[in-house]
Amino acid sequence: MSIKSKSIQDKSKDERLRKVSNLKVLLNRPELGALGGSILVFIFFGIVAGDTGMFSAYGTINFLEVSANLGIIAVAAALLMIGGEFDLSVGSMIGFAGICIAIPAIYWGWPLWSSILFAFSMAVLVGYANGILVVRTGLPSFIVTLAMLFILRGATLALTRLITGRTQVPGLRVLIENDPIAWIFSADAFKGVFTWLGSLGLISLRQDGTPLATGVPASVLWWIGMTIFATWLLMKTRYGNWIFASGGDKLGARNVGVPVGRVKISLFIGTAVAATIYACVQVLDAGSADTMRGFLKELEAIVAAVVGGCLLTGGYGSAIGAAFGALIFGTVSMGIYYTDVDTDWFKVFLGGMMLIAVIFNNFIRRRVTENK
Amino acid sequence: MENLIEFNNISKFFGSVIALKDVTMHVKKGQIMCLLGDNGAGKSTLIKTLSGVHKPNEGEIIVEGKKTVFDSPRDALDMGIATVYQDLALVSLMSVTRNFFMGREPMKGFGPFKTFDVKKANSIASERMGQIGIDIRDPSQAVGTMSGGERQCLAISRAIYFGAKVLILDEPTSALGVHQASVVLKYIVKAASLGLGVILITHNVHHAYPVGNSFTILNRGKSMGTFDKKDLSREKLLSMMAGGEELDKLEVELKEIDRASKN
Ligand SMILES: Nc1ncnc2c1ncn2[C@@H]1O[C@H](COP(=O)(O)OP(=O)(O)OP(=O)(O)O)[C@@H](O)[C@H]1O
Ligand SMILES: [Mg+2]
Numbered sequence: 001m002s003i004k005s006k007s008i009q010d011k012s013k014d015e016r017l018r019k020v021s022n023l024k025v026l027l028n029r030p031e032l033g034a035l036g037g038s039i040l041v042f043i044f045f046g047i048v049a050g051d052t053g054m055f056s057a058y059g060t061i062n063f064l065e066v067s068a069n070l071g072i073i074a075v076a077a078a079l080l081m082i083g084g085e086f087d088l089s090v091g092s093m094i095g096f097a098g099i100c101i102a103i104p105a106i107y108w109g110w111p112l113w114s115s116i117l118f119a120f121s122m123a124v125l126v127g128y129a130n131g132i133l134v135v136r137t138g139l140p141s142f143i144v145t146l147a148m149l150f151i152l153r154g155a156t157l158a159l160t161r162l163i164t165g166r167t168q169v170p171g172l173r174v175l176i177e178n179d180p181i182a183w184i185f186s187a188d189a190f191k192g193v194f195t196w197l198g199s200l201g202l203i204s205l206r207q208d209g210t211p212l213a214t215g216v217p218a219s220v221l222w223w224i225g226m227t228i229f230a231t232w233l234l235m236k237t238r239y240g241n242w243i244f245a246s247g248g249d250k251l252g253a254r255n256v257g258v259p260v261g262r263v264k265i266s267l268f269i270g271t272a273v274a275a276t277i278y279a280c281v282q283v284l285d286a287g288s289a290d291t292m293r294g295f296l297k298e299l300e301a302i303v304a305a306v307v308g309g310c311l312l313t314g315g316y317g318s319a320i321g322a323a324f325g326a327l328i329f330g331t332v333s334m335g336i337y338y339t340d341v342d343t344d345w346f347k348v349f350l351g352g353m354m355l356i357a358v359i360f361n362n363f364i365r366r367r368v369t370e371n372k
Numbered sequence: 373m374e375n376l377i378e379f380n381n382i383s384k385f386f387g388s389v390i391a392l393k394d395v396t397m398h399v400k401k402g403q404i405m406c407l408l409g410d411n412g413a414g415k416s417t418l419i420k421t422l423s424g425v426h427k428p429n430e431g432e433i434i435v436e437g438k439k440t441v442f443d444s445p446r447d448a449l450d451m452g453i454a455t456v457y458q459d460l461a462l463v464s465l466m467s468v469t470r471n472f473f474m475g476r477e478p479m480k481g482f483g484p485f486k487t488f489d490v491k492k493a494n495s496i497a498s499e500r501m502g503q504i505g506i507d508i509r510d511p512s513q514a515v516g517t518m519s520g521g522e523r524q525c526l527a528i529s530r531a532i533y534f535g536a537k538v539l540i541l542d543e544p545t546s547a548l549g550v551h552q553a554s555v556v557l558k559y560i561v562k563a564a565s566l567g568l569g570v571i572l573i574t575h576n577v578h579h580a581y582p583v584g585n586s587f588t589i590l591n592r593g594k595s596m597g598t599f600d601k602k603d604l605s606r607e608k609l610l611s612m613m614a615g616g617e618e619l620d621k622l623e624v625e626l627k628e629i630d631r632a633s634k635n
Contacts, residue, residue, distance in 0.1 A: 236487040238477040241466075245474050248463030255425065255461040256530075257446040257475035315465040365465070 030309030031321030033360045037307065037353070038324045041331050049338035057194070057203035057213040059338075061220075067330025068223035069278060071323050073297060074304035075226045076274030078322035080267040081305050082234070084247030084314030085134060085141035087271040090301055092152035093126055094294025097279035099160050102169035102289035112172070112179040119276050126152065127272030131265030141268075149298065157291045173287030185222075185277070186284040188215025219281045223323065226274070230319035243267065248315030303350060304329055307357040311365055328353070374437065376401050376569040377422070377453065377538050382431035384414075384421055391417040394431070395595045397588050399538065399569040404560065405598075406580040407573045408613055409590035415573045416458060418590070419540045422571075423455035424448035436537075446475075452537035456527040456544060464516030468508055471515050472497040472530050500529045504559055521552030525559060532563055539563055540571045545579045554629045557583050561633040577613055581606045582626040589613070 045054060053059050073090050080087055100119035104110040110118070130148055134141045160167055176182045188194075191214060197203045198211030205211055234240040245253035246260045254260045275294065283289050306312065307328060308321025329350070336343050375398045384392040392414045399405045409415050421428045424442030433440050435451050442448045448455070462471050473493050480489040494511040501508045504525050515523060524544050531539055541560065545553040561583050564570045574580050580587065587604060589596040589612055596612065 232487075236490070238479060238486075238488050241470050241474060241477050241488060244466050244470065245463055248465045249461070252457075252459065252461035252463055253474060255423075255445050255455070255457060257449050259446075311465075315463060 029318070030316060030361075030364065031318040031324060032309070032364075033357055034308040034321045034324035034328065037328050037357075038331075041328050041335075045331065045335040045338070049335060052338040054335055054338040057197070057211070059334075061213045061217065063331050063334035064220050065217050065330075066334050067327045068217065068219040069281065070297070070300055070304055070329055071223035071326035072219065072226055072278050072281070073271070073274045073301040074308070074322040074326045075223075075230045075319050076267075076271040077298075077301040078305040078308060078310050078317055078319050079230055079234070079243060080271050081302070081310040081312070082247050082314060082317040083243045083264055083267045084250060085264055085267065086145060086302065087130060087268060088142065088145040088298045089126070089130060089148035089152055090271055090275045091294040091297035091299075092149045092156065093123065093272050093275035094279045094282070094297055095291050096126070096152045096156045097123060097276040098283045098289035098293050099156055099169060099291060101280065101283050102172060103160065103163055105175055106169055106171050107163060112175045113181045116181060116185075116280060119279065120273060123272040123276040124269050127269030128265060130272070131268035134268070135261040135264055153291075160291050167291045168288055169290075170288035172283060172289070176284055176287075182284055183218075185218050185280040187218055189218065189221055191215040217281075217285075222277060222281065223326070226277075227319055227323040234319060239263070244315055246314075300329065303354050306354060306361070309357075309361055309364070311361060312358075316365060325357075374401075375399065375434070376403075376436060378434040379422065379428075380432050380434070382418065382421060382428045382433070384417055384426055385429050390593050392421070392428075393593050395590070395593075396431075397571075397595070397598060399571060401567050401569055402564050403586060404564045404570045404572055404584050406584035406587045407571060407590065408575060408577065408580055408587060408609075410575060410613070412592075413590040414593045415575075415590055416542055419455060419542055419571065419573060422448070423453055423540060449534070452535060453540065454531035454534065454536035454538070455540040456524070456531055456542065458542040458546075460523055460527045462515050462523055462527060465514055467512045468501070468515055468518070468526065469493045469497040469511040472500070472511075472526065472533075476534055496533070500533055501526065504529055505555065519552065520547045521549075521555055524548065524552075524556050528556070528559060528563070532566075532568070536568060538569045538571065540573070542573045543575075544572070545574065545576065550625065553579060554625065557626065558629055558633045561630070565633075575613070577606065577610050578626060581609060582630040 054063070073094075077087060077090065097119045100122050101112075101115045104115035104118055105112050126148070130141070130145055133139070133144045137144070157167065160169065176186055194203065194211045194213060194215050198205050198209075203211050203213060234243060242253070242258045242260075242263045245258045246263045250260045278297070279293065282293060304325035305317065305322045306325070308318060308323070308325035310317030310322065332349060333346055336346050378398045380396050382392055382395045383390070395414075395418060397405065397407070407415050407418065417426065420426045422433065424445040424447050427442070433442070435453070440451065442451075445455075463474070466474070469490065478489045478492050478496070479486045480492070481487050497511045498508045506522050506525055515526070518526065528539070528541070528544070544556050544560070548556060557579060560570055560572060572580065572584065584601065586598055586600055587609060588598045
């Protein structure tokens with residue numbers, strides 16, 4: 001069906017949208033703040049700690065790894081936040097996933113790969129439970145996932161003590177060696193390149209001649225991969241449009257046929273699965289699971305997402321922004337050790353940065369939505 | 373002519389509240405049925421039961437001769453019943469294009485690599501908005517920056533684009549100035565002339581009378597009857613609505629619009 005109405009067209013030229021310059025389009029992008037913040041942070045540490053080894057291969061890998069760990073959960077948290085919800089149970093899910101890997105592998109004699117798969121299926125279950133509770137009851141996700149935070153952490157502690165008699169489960173390192181899938185979370189990439197750079201004397205070596213930084217940690221690749229994937233989802237797929245719509249106006253979205261409930265549930269599964277990826281990386285790196293692992297990570301993930309331009313009210317934000325938010329976090333938290341500043345000040349910085357980000361985001365949102 | 377949509381003896385209760393009782397209405401192709409009534413008369417509730425948001429407690433809905441039950445708004449959409457809600461179902465943080473195609477995004481590619489065809493979507497959205505005289509130079513601009521009339525037109529053209537047979541409009545002109553209201557009303561007449569059945573909800577007689585063919589008046593959840601335009605003078609319609617004031621100037625202008633859009 002097509003509607004042609006020339007007469008109307010001529011009359012209403014006065015209601016046109018005005019033309020917007022490319023610069024303004026860029027200024028309206030949600031990730032702008034985090035991108036600018038990252039550049040500022042790098043300039044700052046370049047000046048203050050440029051000659052300390054922070055930006056050597058080893059130092060760089062170090063702060064990238066911290067950023068990556070947070071980035072993995074921050075990207076998923078950002079998608080969920082754009083979809084209009086929070087997940088405060090992410091941190092507890094990390095601890096829970098850790099023991100879901102360690103206990104079957106160490107105490108029940110499961111092959112490591114099967115306990116990793118077990119942890120992921122538990123994550124899907126927890127995410128589904130969070131999602132269905134929020135969607136069905138209409139309660140704020142803040143409350144529902146806060147409850148899940150306590151339930152999971154408590155269960156992690158109680159079950160671990162019940163089965164093992166302690167709160168840590170060590171001894172995984174020997175199992176990693178011959179496992180078919182553990183390398184996905186623990187291997188260093190581009191080892192050859194690093195060895196080569198070491199042999200050229202471009203990066204520092206250990207006493208035995210191997211480079212100090214052995215390669216790019218798997219977590220960094222996960223972080224980058226998840227950021228690209230999430231950005232593709234948001235910008236290029238139908239599902240991405242549904243995420244924005246569900247968070248922007250869930251009734252409106254439902255009324256035009258968007259399956260809002262399914263979208264939200266899948267996003268909750270996403271954050272729980274991301275927490276499990278985080279747990280795999282950590283547990284396989286340390287060779288042990290700890291019931292307190294991931295403590296407070298849910299809040300750090302929210303900080304990274306907000307710094308990255310996500311609105312707390314949903315419907316707006318970006319995955320790239322959250323990845324940069326995590327980069328700022330990781331760079332500052334490691335970089336501070338290379339300066340004379342007492343590390344106690346890190347939290348002050350974190351809070352301050354979050355406040356600035358929220359104020360900035362609010363300003364951007366007004367620019368984007370207000371009828372000028 | 374056969375009825376496009378009928379609803380017979382529809383009742384809807386919210387707990388102890390009787391929002392609708394025994395309401396019957398029939399709409400044909402090309403007809404503009406105006407649904408009038410005061411605040412709280414049940415107009416929005418009636419169209420929400422028609423569009424699958426609420427399930428009626430009593431009564432039946434018949435679409436093109438077949439008895440139908442809608443489980444969700446999607447069901448109604450799939451039957452060609454498109455509703456432009458009072459709150460428009462537009463997300464102001466999202467772009468014009470993303471809103472236009474919300475829930476029905478055009479896709480390209482294969483299997484799991486199917487992607488939202490943004491380019492095609494942009495060009496369709498611009499073209500459709502252009503046809504009703506709204507020049508979207510940047511379809512990636514957020515809807516929040518559009519005027520009320522432009523948003524209304526966006527919501528209507530979205531409904532028509534997706535093959536609506538019945539177009540339900542809840543107070544499309546209530547928040548608009550005279551000029552923008554006339555643009556929207558003209559567009560509605562145009563839609564009806566293409567063969568859609570239109571249900572126009574308003575409590576403004578001066579907007580309803582010039583464009584409507586039939587008028588159903590709701591009062592406190594009950595229908596006071598359906599009247600054809602030839603059997604009903606504007607004065608009588610006004611007197612049936614509580615508190616009808618004189619707005620002669622507007623009336624004259626709308627008559628002109630009516631004439632202009634009919635030729
Ligand atoms: N979900 C609901 N729960 C309880 N009562 C409701 C609900 N929705 C509507 N009602 C009641 O039903 C009655 C009809 O409401 P409705 O929104 O249909 O009126 P309306 O004719 O559209 O009014 P307006 O002109 O203000 O839009 C009102 O008394 C309202 O309070
Ligand atoms: Mg209403």
